[in-house]
Amino acid sequence: MSILVNKDTCLIIQGITGKYGEFYCQANGEYGTKIVGGTSPGKGGQEVHGIPVYNSLKEAQRRTRIDASIVWVPGPFAKIAVFEAIDAEIGLIICPVDGIPVKDSMLIMRKLKDSKSILIGPNTPGIITPGQFVAGFMPPHAFSPGPVGIASRSGTLTYQIGSLLTKAGVGQSTSLGIGGDPIVGFNFIQALQEFEADTDTKIIILICEIGGSQEEMAADFIKKNISKPVLCFIGGRMAQNGTRMGHAGAIISGKYGSFESKLKAFKDADVPVAELLTELPDMVINMLNRKR
Amino acid sequence: MRLLEFQVKEIFNEYGIPVPKALLVENLSALDTDAALIGDKAVIKAQVPMGGRGKAGGIKIGRTNQEIKSHTSTLLGSKLKEYLVSMVLIEELLEVSAEYYLAIITNDQMGLPEIIFGTLGGVEIEQTAEQFPDAIHRKMIDPLYGVQPYEISDLLVSSVIPDRLWPQMNGIIQNLYKIYWETDSQLAEINPLVVTSSGELIAADGKMIIDDNALFRQKSLAEKRTMQSYEKTAEDAHINYIPLSGDIGMMGTGAGMAMANLDQVAHFGGNPANFMDVGPAINIHGVRAGMELLLSRADLKAILISGYTGSRLDIFAQDVVDALKDHPEFNIPIVIRLQGRNEEIGRKIFEENPFKNIYFCDDFDKAAELAVRLSRQVIV
Numbered sequence: 001m002s003i004l005v006n007k008d009t010c011l012i013i014q015g016i017t018g019k020y021g022e023f024y025c026q027a028n029g030e031y032g033t034k035i036v037g038g039t040s041p042g043k044g045g046q047e048v049h050g051i052p053v054y055n056s057l058k059e060a061q062r063r064t065r066i067d068a069s070i071v072w073v074p075g076p077f078a079k080i081a082v083f084e085a086i087d088a089e090i091g092l093i094i095c096p097v098d099g100i101p102v103k104d105s106m107l108i109m110r111k112l113k114d115s116k117s118i119l120i121g122p123n124t125p126g127i128i129t130p131g132q133f134v135a136g137f138m139p140p141h142a143f144s145p146g147p148v149g150i151a152s153r154s155g156t157l158t159y160q161i162g163s164l165l166t167k168a169g170v171g172q173s174t175s176l177g178i179g180g181d182p183i184v185g186f187n188f189i190q191a192l193q194e195f196e197a198d199t200d201t202k203i204i205i206l207i208c209e210i211g212g213s214q215e216e217m218a219a220d221f222i223k224k225n226i227s228k229p230v231l232c233f234i235g236g237r238m239a240q241n242g243t244r245m246g247h248a249g250a251i252i253s254g255k256y257g258s259f260e261s262k263l264k265a266f267k268d269a270d271v272p273v274a275e276l277l278t279e280l281p282d283m284v285i286n287m288l289n290r291k292r
Numbered sequence: 293m294r295l296l297e298f299q300v301k302e303i304f305n306e307y308g309i310p311v312p313k314a315l316l317v318e319n320l321s322a323l324d325t326d327a328a329l330i331g332d333k334a335v336i337k338a339q340v341p342m343g344g345r346g347k348a349g350g351i352k353i354g355r356t357n358q359e360i361k362s363h364t365s366t367l368l369g370s371k372l373k374e375y376l377v378s379m380v381l382i383e384e385l386l387e388v389s390a391e392y393y394l395a396i397i398t399n400d401q402m403g404l405p406e407i408i409f410g411t412l413g414g415v416e417i418e419q420t421a422e423q424f425p426d427a428i429h430r431k432m433i434d435p436l437y438g439v440q441p442y443e444i445s446d447l448l449v450s451s452v453i454p455d456r457l458w459p460q461m462n463g464i465i466q467n468l469y470k471i472y473w474e475t476d477s478q479l480a481e482i483n484p485l486v487v488t489s490s491g492e493l494i495a496a497d498g499k500m501i502i503d504d505n506a507l508f509r510q511k512s513l514a515e516k517r518t519m520q521s522y523e524k525t526a527e528d529a530h531i532n533y534i535p536l537s538g539d540i541g542m543m544g545t546g547a548g549m550a551m552a553n554l555d556q557v558a559h560f561g562g563n564p565a566n567f568m569d570v571g572p573a574i575n576i577h578g579v580r581a582g583m584e585l586l587l588s589r590a591d592l593k594a595i596l597i598s599g600y601t602g603s604r605l606d607i608f609a610q611d612v613v614d615a616l617k618d619h620p621e622f623n624i625p626i627v628i629r630l631q632g633r634n635e636e637i638g639r640k641i642f643e644e645n646p647f648k649n650i651y652f653c654d655d656f657d658k659a660a661e662l663a664v665r666l667s668r669q670v671i672v
Contacts, residue, residue: 075505076509098571099505102476102503110435138602139602153548155548156546156549157548159631163600180548210551212400238564239554275559
């Protein structure tokens with residue numbers, strides 16, 4: 001098992017004829033992801049790496065089953081692409097797009113509220129169930145199948161921790177980035193719920209970051225609802241008040257969203273926090289041994 | 293993007309939010325001809341994009357023509373923090389009977405616009421929130437429909453402001469929301485919103501932060517932007533660069549990694565000279581421009597390039613090599629730890645183009661530790 005995606009998940013690529021769509025069609029397809037098609041208005045009938053291109057999602061749905069979509073459309077147009085996916089009732093929408101205006105994100109979330117779709121992102125590195133499915137930037141060789149579920153606010157730190165775990169001989173059930181934007185769809189709490197219900201996941205890792213209040217809410221949720229062990233890392237320890245460190249979400253103002261506030265929340269929930277990312281593999285191994 | 297006060301007030305004025313009578317001055321001679329427009333009592337305010345201007349000495353009160361002139365002359369050309377004061381806003385001195393706080397912000401957690409109204413104005417809202425939480429009233433707005441009059445009533449009922457101010461307040465809130473929505477603001481704030489002795493509401497100070505991601509459709513606002521040259525370089529290359537005060541130049545892939553790199557350098561006792569995220573994506577010019585920014589700094593003792601990327605390390609390596617070739621004079625140790633997609637091709641590119649003083653390392657921790665150690669070596 002795994003969460004959200006597996007070897008049977010049928011993926012469509014919105015914006016398949018663009019630079020990113022084309023590159024990751026090949027990269028994700030090579031790994032074994034079941035890519036059933038792509039869309040690009042006005043380019044229906046063409047092929048990209050042997051994958052059929054459709055003019056719209058609705059047109060594609062008449063030809064093939066679609067479980068998930070990945071949006072490779074530039075920021076200014078991404079809202080429309082996500083709207084299309086929501087209207088087509090795609091179950092899982094993955095949005096790696098960076099640079100979506102916040103107002104567009106608000107409208108996306110508003111539309112999502114009235115739908116059954118799950119949106120990962122915007123600004124997510126994607127999702128991987130090792131050995132079965134990858135969509136997005138995730139470099140698959142960093143990951144291997146196993147018992148650790150990872151949800152992260154950072155893409156590159158997800159690859160890093162995946163690779164450290166893999167080297168230490170510990171695989172992962174599913175790894176996903178929830179997205180670096182201040183407003184995102186699928187959040188830590190939903191990820192925790194999914195991992196809790198997944199029989200293959202034995203340990204959950206949260207890669208956290210300063211800014212916002214996701215971590216504080218997740219810590220509270222863990223205390224009340226999660227029986228599996230959770231470990232975490234918090235990036236941005238040394239960021240100064242008010243400085244925006246790249247991720248639009250990673251801004252702290254006043255006490256709100258600070259490193260200390262998040263650390264305290266996790267301590268209160270008995271969730272161990274690694275000081276260095278590299279400490280996590282040993283912590284995971286110790287915990288797995290203890291469970292046995 | 294943060295607008296300057298006078299720019300904010302131009303927008304307020306355009307949308308029908310009352311602002312004080314004012315004169316924008318870039319040189320003293322303008323005062324001789326136009327001062328009469330303001331009166332002989334005025335507030336003189338430096339136009340710089342920073343908070344805490346008052347405390348930093350950027351806001352002064354002049355009670356005679358002579359005082360107005362001398363304050364203006366002191367402020368013009370002075371420096372507040374890193375900002376040179378090239379413009380001063382001279383405003384009529386208001387007779388204040390009460391001060392409120394009003395803002396429309398984006399509530400990230402909810403993904404909705406939110407009105408914040410405080411019955412204590414003139415101080416930072418964070419401070420009020422801590423000391424007098426009861427003075428703050430909030431209301432989430434549905435972005436599909438915008439702010440409705442009854443929502444404003446709900447907000448005002450709980451805030452006990454005088455009834456006679458309701459019609460004016462209603463208009464100001466509606467208009468501020470309109471500004472927030474139409475200009476892609478992240479924050480549109482009036483602080484203080486002053487009640488004058490004659491019972492008028494006036495926006496005595498204003499702050500607006502425009503969403504950088506929306507500047508492509510806010511062209512007239514984008515034109516108002518003033519940037520330092522490094523900001524321009526970084527923006528053109530789509531990278532994120534923030535100078536800091538240390539001596540270890542930093543380059544990372546992805547914001548999370550870049551942040552973790554800073555934390556690590558600090559953990560091992562070093563001082564990062566900057567934050568830099570060259571992006572996790574295929575960013576052809578990002579690495580090159582990022583290297584130029586680092587190589588042009590004279591205050592570095594070492595550079596740490598550390599990342600794990602799902603993008604293309606072959607392109608990354610070539611960009612680093614090309615930048616170093618352009619700077620044969622560069623003599624500071626560089627530690628490189630790059631892992632991820634096309635790692636082997638990237639390594640080969642580095643092997644084929646050897647430079648002195650480059651250290652390769654495959655370990656996340658050790659790379660940071662090494663950079664810190666090298667930054668402490670005395671280069672003779």
